[in-house]
Amino acid sequence: MALKEERNIRAYTQNFGTMTPGAFQKKLRTCVIFQFIRFIVINIKMLIVVGKSH
Amino acid sequence: MAKLVILGGGVSGHTTATFAAKWLGSEHEVIVVTPNSQWNWIPSNIWVGVGQMKKEEVTFDLAPVYKKAGITFIQAKATEIHPEGSDTIEKAFVTVESTSSGSEGEVTTVEYDYLVNATGPKLNFGATEGLGKGSELGEHTVSVCTAGHAVHANDKLKEAIEKMKSGVRQKILVGTGHGLCTCQGAAFEYIFNVEHELNKAGVRDMADIKWISNESFLGDFGMGGLHMKSMGFAVSSKIFAESLFTERGIPWIVGAHVNKVEEGKVHYELLDGEMGEEEFDFAMLIPPFTGVDLKAIAKDGSDISDTMFAPNKFMKVDAKYGVTDYNQWKASDWPSTYQSSAYKNIFAPGIAFAPPHPISKPMKSPNGTVITPAPPRTGMPAGIIGKAVAHSVCDLITKGEDAELHKISMADMGAACVASTGKGIFDGTAAAMTVYPVIPDFDKYPGTGRDTNHTFGEIGLAGHWIKHILHHMFIYKAKLKPGWTLIPE
Ligand SMILES: Cc1cc2nc3c(=O)[nH]c(=O)nc-3n(C[C@H](O)[C@H](O)[C@H](O)COP(=O)(O)OP(=O)(O)OC[C@H]3O[C@@H](n4cnc5c(N)ncnc54)[C@H](O)[C@@H]3O)c2cc1C
Numbered sequence: 001m002a003l004k005e006e007r008n009i010r011a012y013t014q015n016f017g018t019m020t021p022g023a024f025q026k027k028l029r030t031c032v033i034f035q036f037i038r039f040i041v042i043n044i045k046m047l048i049v050v051g052k053s054h
Numbered sequence: 055m056a057k058l059v060i061l062g063g064g065v066s067g068h069t070t071a072t073f074a075a076k077w078l079g080s081e082h083e084v085i086v087v088t089p090n091s092q093w094n095w096i097p098s099n100i101w102v103g104v105g106q107m108k109k110e111e112v113t114f115d116l117a118p119v120y121k122k123a124g125i126t127f128i129q130a131k132a133t134e135i136h137p138e139g140s141d142t143i144e145k146a147f148v149t150v151e152s153t154s155s156g157s158e159g160e161v162t163t164v165e166y167d168y169l170v171n172a173t174g175p176k177l178n179f180g181a182t183e184g185l186g187k188g189s190e191l192g193e194h195t196v197s198v199c200t201a202g203h204a205v206h207a208n209d210k211l212k213e214a215i216e217k218m219k220s221g222v223r224q225k226i227l228v229g230t231g232h233g234l235c236t237c238q239g240a241a242f243e244y245i246f247n248v249e250h251e252l253n254k255a256g257v258r259d260m261a262d263i264k265w266i267s268n269e270s271f272l273g274d275f276g277m278g279g280l281h282m283k284s285m286g287f288a289v290s291s292k293i294f295a296e297s298l299f300t301e302r303g304i305p306w307i308v309g310a311h312v313n314k315v316e317e318g319k320v321h322y323e324l325l326d327g328e329m330g331e332e333e334f335d336f337a338m339l340i341p342p343f344t345g346v347d348l349k350a351i352a353k354d355g356s357d358i359s360d361t362m363f364a365p366n367k368f369m370k371v372d373a374k375y376g377v378t379d380y381n382q383w384k385a386s387d388w389p390s391t392y393q394s395s396a397y398k399n400i401f402a403p404g405i406a407f408a409p410p411h412p413i414s415k416p417m418k419s420p421n422g423t424v425i426t427p428a429p430p431r432t433g434m435p436a437g438i439i440g441k442a443v444a445h446s447v448c449d450l451i452t453k454g455e456d457a458e459l460h461k462i463s464m465a466d467m468g469a470a471c472v473a474s475t476g477k478g479i480f481d482g483t484a485a486a487m488t489v490y491p492v493i494p495d496f497d498k499y500p501g502t503g504r505d506t507n508h509t510f511g512e513i514g515l516a517g518h519w520i521k522h523i524l525h526h527m528f529i530y531k532a533k534l535k536p537g538w539t540l541i542p543e
Contacts, residue, residue, distance in 0.1 A: 005301070008300050008301065008302075008303045009300060014296075014305065014306065015296060015299070015300040015305075017296070018293050018296035018297045018300050019293060019297050020297060020300055020301055021297070021301060021513075028514065029483050029513055029514040029515065030480070030481075030483065030514070030515055032480070032515065034514075035514050035515040035516040035519075036516070038512065038514055038516040039515075039516035039519055039520070041516075042486050042512060042516050042517060042520060043520065045488060045508070045510060046470045046486075046488055046520070048508065049468035049469075049470055049488040049490050049508050050434075050468070050470065050542045052466075052468060052490060052508065053434070053438055053462075053466070053467040053468045053469075053490075054438060054462075054542065054543075
């Protein structure tokens with residue numbers, strides 16, 4: 001049985017060539033502790049880009 | 055006392071005006087001519103367009119802010135630039151037409167020593183039959199380009215949601231309304247917000263949502279796509295974008311020039327020459343942009359608009375124009391001072407400057423229809439360029455006409471973009487992206503054209519929180535609250 005996350009993919013249609021996140025990846029996207037760490041990392045990354053641009 | 059006149063109180067004009075006023079002090083006069091009485095944080099219009107924010111949360115009155123900053127505020131739209139003066143007026147001046155209630159339509163002149171044209175885009179709905187007339191939105195589709203448009207978009211979306219709730223299936227179409235559009239990012243963010251709202255309302259299964267755009271591939275974004283570091287791979291934005299659409303069950307039409315809109319239906323032509331139609335009950339289509347309707351007039355009264363403006367009505371600056379072959383394009387074609395190529399005391403930051411060429415590879419259908427995204431000039435570059443122009447003009451005023459101009463090219467500049475879905479603190483996610491540089495430099499970064507150490511994309515709550523913070527931070531900065539200069543553009 002197809003996993004819930006993969007149900008939108010159809011063979012040889014336009015979405016057959018991409019990647020789809022699995023349940024774990026999706027959980028990470030809304031996991032507050034993990035996202036808090038990513039928040040700090042993304043902010044640092046963005047600040048570096050902002051710094052390089054001024 | 056020098057007079058600096060800034061046309062346009064949007065992202066770049068407001069940045070130029072506020073910094074110039076701070077640096078020049080009361081010795082010189084800074085004047086802003088802009089048609090709206092309110093400033094609008096345009097990126098958050100997306101949330102207004104799905105009812106998650108009110109118009110009042112994304113706008114504020116300019117007059118008190120300019121009063122506090124010592125800036126003269128003229129609520130009007132500029133119609134003509136007279137860079138050499140005229141028979142009767144010695145100095146250079148602009149002709150402006152009042153948009154202030156009580157004096158609408160009154161025409162006056164404003165003299166200047168330095169002029170900054172930060173008039174941004176004209177929303178050229180009229181370029182597509184049925185999409186609108188001139189810069190006026192038509193009756194068949196909605197837009198989120200202004201706060202007012204976004205309020206209207208939300209009303210229409212809510213009507214569609216009510217129909218779904220009563221059991222009527224709805225077709226939703228979001229994307230670009232012409233083959234030469236830019237700003238795909240805004241439509242991209244909007245489609246995911248609409249999808250999120252439908253889920254929240256419990257009617258997602260009653261909607262067929264579709265994307266239509268002029269990008270030759272999903273994730274082009276008018277920047278020729280980008281590669282970002284993810285899980286040790288340099289992943290194309292095509293995969294990134296297709297993944298997001300697939301996950302949400304949204305099919306896409308790309309390489310499309312929408313050539314006609316009628317009630318409930320768009321007609322389009324594809325890059326392979328095929329013609330198609332798509333029906334809709336609710337459609338948000340971004341219009342193509344041109345420069346605003348500004349004329350340039352010489353001292354003798356002759357029209358010199360062609361000298362100052364490119365055919366798309368954006369102002370010609372220090373860019374290398376005329377290189378039409380994609381393979382000959384260089385990062386160095388892009389301007390760095392934004393000084394008018396015709397008059398040294400005129401500058402054009404933000405969307406108002408004429409780009410040398412697109413960033414995406416130009417493409418045509420076999421019928422000869424050009425279907426190529428125009429290059430985006432998003433908020434961060436618009437703000438950074440606005441500040442650099444303020445620096446240059448202030449130096450010219452205080453150090454003399456030979457002062458060195460400040461240089462900042464989009465080929466040396468990055469951009470940070472956050473496309474958020476939903477607005478709740480814990481139930482939204484966002485695609486947070488940075489790209490460096492905005493203009494790919496294939497000499498410096500052979501292969502992807504960008505520095506993949508500084509070009510990344512990530513989906514999650516973290517980006518969503520950043521979007522919230524950016525919303526409040528930029529409005530705080532634009533209101534010139536304490537410490538505003540410390541907040542980067
Ligand atoms: C829906 C939407 C979402 C967006 N989201 C993002 C995002 O998330 N991140 C991002 O970085 N960018 C985003 N952008 C792009 C961003 O808004 C623009 O890059 C930015 O506003 C450009 O700044 P500007 O000053 O050049 O133009 P604008 O901000 O448009 O300002 C132009 C100003 O000139 C005024 N004007 C027009 N005609 C005249 C005239 N004749 N005389 C005097 N004044 C005139 C206008 O009223 C306006 O005040 C988005 C754009 C849209 C439409």
